[in-house]
Amino acid sequence: MIRSLAGSGRRLVAMALMMALAGCAGRQSALSPAGEDASWLHDLWIVMLVGAVILWTALNGLFFFVTRVRPNDWPERHANRLIIGGGVIFPTVLVGTLLAYGLSMMPHMRADGDGLVVKVRAEEWWWRVEYWPAGATAPIVTANEIRLPTGQRTELLLDANKYIHSFWVPALGGKMDMFPGRETRMTLRPETPGVYRGQCAEFCGPSHALMAFEAVILTPGDFAAWLEAEAAPAAPPATPEAQRGQTLFRDEGCGACHAVRGTEFDGLVGPDLTHLASRQSLGAGIMEVTREDLTDWIAHTRDIKPEVAMPAYDWLEAAELADLAAYLEGLK
Amino acid sequence: MTDPKTQTGSRQDEFEFFEESNALWWITLAPTTWAVHFVLAYGGTAVWCAKFGETQGVTVARLSIAGLTVLALGFIGWLGWRSVRRWKPRQNDMEDLSHPEGRHEFLGHAAFLLCIISAIGVVYVAMPALFITTCR
Numbered sequence: 001m002i003r004s005l006a007g008s009g010r011r012l013v014a015m016a017l018m019m020a021l022a023g024c025a026g027r028q029s030a031l032s033p034a035g036e037d038a039s040w041l042h043d044l045w046i047v048m049l050v051g052a053v054i055l056w057t058a059l060n061g062l063f064f065f066v067t068r069v070r071p072n073d074w075p076e077r078h079a080n081r082l083i084i085g086g087g088v089i090f091p092t093v094l095v096g097t098l099l100a101y102g103l104s105m106m107p108h109m110r111a112d113g114d115g116l117v118v119k120v121r122a123e124e125w126w127w128r129v130e131y132w133p134a135g136a137t138a139p140i141v142t143a144n145e146i147r148l149p150t151g152q153r154t155e156l157l158l159d160a161n162k163y164i165h166s167f168w169v170p171a172l173g174g175k176m177d178m179f180p181g182r183e184t185r186m187t188l189r190p191e192t193p194g195v196y197r198g199q200c201a202e203f204c205g206p207s208h209a210l211m212a213f214e215a216v217i218l219t220p221g222d223f224a225a226w227l228e229a230e231a232a233p234a235a236p237p238a239t240p241e242a243q244r245g246q247t248l249f250r251d252e253g254c255g256a257c258h259a260v261r262g263t264e265f266d267g268l269v270g271p272d273l274t275h276l277a278s279r280q281s282l283g284a285g286i287m288e289v290t291r292e293d294l295t296d297w298i299a300h301t302r303d304i305k306p307e308v309a310m311p312a313y314d315w316l317e318a319a320e321l322a323d324l325a326a327y328l329e330g331l332k
Numbered sequence: 333m334t335d336p337k338t339q340t341g342s343r344q345d346e347f348e349f350f351e352e353s354n355a356l357w358w359i360t361l362a363p364t365t366w367a368v369h370f371v372l373a374y375g376g377t378a379v380w381c382a383k384f385g386e387t388q389g390v391t392v393a394r395l396s397i398a399g400l401t402v403l404a405l406g407f408i409g410w411l412g413w414r415s416v417r418r419w420k421p422r423q424n425d426m427e428d429l430s431h432p433e434g435r436h437e438f439l440g441h442a443a444f445l446l447c448i449i450s451a452i453g454v455v456y457v458a459m460p461a462l463f464i465t466t467c468r
């Protein structure tokens with residue numbers, strides 16, 4: 001009985017530990033760094049954690065010692081020494097050292113970029129993104145996804161349309177707030193190609209929790225190829241279904257809010273849809289670019305995401321929704 | 333000047349009250365220095381960076397913070413020294429400070445402790461200027 005209890009207790013602890021550790025891994029974790037900046041923050045976190053554990057143990061050990069091991073009076077000289085040494089000098093030096101260590105990282109994170117500038121504006125509740133390669137005179141516009149090359153420092157210039165938001169890709173680096181009317185800046189140097197997740201990290205309204213994005217890290221070669229494709233105009237509709245979808249897109253007024261470069265649609269209220277189908281997610285990181293999710297989104301926009309500016313097109317027939325989705329799926 | 337100890341009771345009380353209310357002001361001086369240093373360092377840097385940061389960098393602000401820090405620490409050091417003289421640690425043990433008669437010495441002791449924490453505060457406030465070399 002006792003043994004089986006101990007056994008299941010051990011299993012429970014092992015399971016809890018596994019779950020806790022699993023929570024630390026993954027594509028939205030500051031504990032699995034995929035870039036230089038995130039590695040620094042990771043080290044900082046470990047150092048702070050170890051420091052905190054040592055302090056906690058030492059302090060509680062001391063309490064234990066003076067209440068249980070040696071509860072009798074102390075000679076005043078010893079007590080004074082303990083208070084001055086352990087209560088004044090030790091914490092001052094320790095906190096000062098940790099402060100210096102943390103501060104010494106800040107200049108790196110403010111380092112200059114290597115050429116590429118990415119401007120991100122937080123909207124309600126999505127991300128407007130512009131790529132400005134070195135020497136560019138006009139941006140390459142996209143939305144709801146950040147792609148960055150490995151091995152170089154990209155400069156991110158951030159602001160917001162109406163509310164305060166915060167830009168955070170834990171696997172790549174620190175957090176930076178985004179303000180209406182004020183540009184903030186950070187630089188990131190990713191190292192490991194992969195798809196990571198970013199999330200708005202400042203409560204900004206009803207759809208704050210639904211305001212995420214994918215951060216795709218590519219090798220410099222892949223990145224250059226992607227950026228070239230992204231700069232190109234949209235592919236024309238290739239099937240009769242998609243052609244009907246394009247007509248609907250025009251007739252339903254979608255183009256008043258959405259731009260599709262290479263067409264007459266040049267709306268600026270919502271995300272640029274020119275290469276929607278090459279994005280990893282739909283609706284700012286909450287769904288996928290599939291037939292099912294697209295029709296769902298168009299027909300039930302505000303049920304899915306409260307208070308977005310886009311109306312729900314719930315009067316459209318299933319066939320019409322499918323045509324629209326077919327058009328959008330062709331925007332590779 | 334007449335010795336206040338020889339005055340009648342109520343005048344003596346008045347004098348002590350005057351002295352101790354001064355000492356109460358006295359113990360706020362070090363934390364106030366810390367606060368003023370904080371506001372000047374942070375506010376000054378913000379203004380400098382907003383007005384001249386683009387063209388002139390942050391060196392002037394960093395040097396000013398260094399100067400302010402030396403001034404603040406010097407002043408707090410002087411306050412600390414005066415406070416120890418009030419406290420007279422060699423003539424009073426902790427027990428003496430806990431009686432009403434030890435009020436004067438107690439306030440010296442408290443002022444001295446506040447000098448220590450204020451000096452630490454001033455150093456921590458100034459430390460970013462040691463590491464951060466741009467306005468960004």
Ligand SMILES: [Cu+2]
Nearest residue numbers: 165200204211
């Ligand atoms: Cu937000």
